[in-house]
Amino acid sequence: MKFQKIPLFIFLLLALSCSENDDPNGDSNPENKFYRGMDLSFQSELESYNVDYKDANGNSVELLDFVESKGTNLIRLKLWHTPQDGENSLEDVKAYALKVKSKNMDFLLNFHYSDYWADPGTQNPPAAWQNMTLDQVKSAIYDYTKNVIAQLNAQNTLPEIIQIGNETDSGFLWDYGKVWNEFSNNWVNYADLVSEAIRAVRAIDTENKVSIMLHHSSVENAIFFFNELQVYNLNFDIIGLSYYPQFQIRDLNLVTSKLNELASTFDKDILMVEVAYPFTLQWNDNQTNYIGSLDQTLSEFSPTPQGQKAYLEWLITTIKNIPNNKGIGFCYWAPDWVAFNGNESTSTNGTSWENQCLFDFNLKALPATYVFNYN
Template identity: 65%
Template sequence: MLHLNMKYMMFLLLSILITACSSSDNTIDEEVSPPDLEPMFYKGMDLSFQSELENYNVTYRDTNGTPVDLLNFVTSKGTNLIRLKLWHTSHNGENTLSDVKAYATRIKNAGSSFLLDFHYSDFWADPGTQTPPAAWQNMTQEELRTAIYSYTKDVVTQLKNQNTLPEIIQIGNETDSGFLWNHGKVWDAFSNNWGNYAALVREAIRAVREVDTDGNVKIMLHHSNVEESTYFFNELAPFGIDFDIIGLSYYPQYQTKDLNLVANALNMLAITFGKDILLVEVAYPFTLQWDDNQTNYIGSLNQTIPEFSPTPEGQKAYLEWLISIIKNIPDHRGIGFCYWAPDWVTFPNNDISVSGGSAWENQCLFDFDHKVLPALDVFNNN
């Protein structure tokens, strides 16, 4: 009897020990749960000129003057998002789907995220010019909705099939006044046309969502002006558009130079609409000089921000300030920036197909000798 009791007691003791160990393990599992991952902060560049500039064997150099492969160099220095524009049927043979597909493969191989910018035009689209592709002109509203859906779905499908699905897709470029005029125009005599614009945008987004079955692609709508964008998104709000990111351009030569006003406008957008915000087009000069005979977009001191001189140091300080205000947008809604055309340098024997030179060389991230400027350090340090 005593022998049996001893066995029973040993069994009870063993059970208690097993239970205690199990409880302890459970407690440890709960306490050592992995921390939340920090959201991606995009430090991007629009390299849409690269497929063209590479035809001219333009050489970019590091701080020592050593030639570098541009894409691999900038990604090694912290760039983690590359933006490419897409024209439907290009006027000059550039920014075609074949160009985008080829460069997208290189972007992914370089370990960067990819942002696709649909212009829905055969050439540049911006607030003053939103010309439909020639193939879509003279269509009815219903035909145009079918066209934008089919075209968008075909492009995104081709990118998915080659394993280069973009992380972000932009539906139209600087669409302050709508796009695909006049069917999608929301400006001047068409200020009551928001329903038609929204219907076209909705069809493009539906196409993306149907291809992106895993829900990995973020949809961005793009406005050209930080200060004036609230009106645009207020007008669009009643239509319940399914998008994720407010994309904005900020060029001080065209917009406010008041730093507090910029910060306040960004903060108010985030609070009002509850969307992530990406400064998808930004730039700043490192000099007011020029390196060719092409008139530059910015060439006088009154076009710059007083706090940031048009010098290499001022350009770097501008980017540091920009990153600071984006990171301080409420609720972590500021997700990054994209520097526009950091590579659009001038070079010997510029061909007319590159605008007869560059109107941007003094806002690049490479100097007139094509050596990288200090501003690129900001990409690595944030």
């Protein structure tokens, strides 16, 4: 591409009016990048349904092109070991990672270290690891992680961020790395397993280009978790947090103070890696939604398209105001998980999320999609 010479006075005006965050793909200094992300882990499955996503004017769009044009600069993809029910396999992740990189967006890889969904209440090891000794599991997590990263690196899709486990409040790979209930004194084993995963990443990422993230499901309880880990000196870079108002505190001043306390206590970057908010309390298929009543929402933000947009604007401002520039962005969870099989979808092939998507029931982009260019 050839660039025309810009007169000096125009260049100076542009420089004064723009910031590094105006570029939806970030800037040349990753440390200053503010992530405006989306978790598109469902796309490997949804693409087979030929979902007709549309812009706000009702024009059909290709999803990845559209979200990139609106300012999205990070795509998160979940990975399961041996998927049981259509979740992402390594081949799925590799294929979609190529698409992400072709759009010059960054890539966040979320290891579940399970064959099915992992969260604070369920952290089952892959079936292939369940009869192993602790030492064997340590070897398995190292070998598996290294193989995944090696394959991604070989196709030039090395992630910018790698998440070691999903919402690991209670540890992971139960009971080997469980730190909950009767295993509350098991932090050393959890830390050892995390260390093996990190060591595997660094075996491939020898230049330390990848940032390592640990993920906790709640803003208010994360301080305890990371305090427990401090003694083990784990080599990670980012505190990843989920914030879903229906499950957590709804006092926004307390949310802000907890985020600020995390930043000042642990001197780590903070990424709000799972966030969402409803644009309606209605539904568009026959599966029960996670949010369906007003008492599950925030009083400050109505469950309307404008309320969803206002919530996201508040969230971005809050993250950007975390002390010492430690707030590095957010990732909207499943903005694309619409009623993909029509409004007669059942509990087995529907979605529990369509009223928290960033596309309405006519699959038109909602006002919140325009907040991704927020500066």
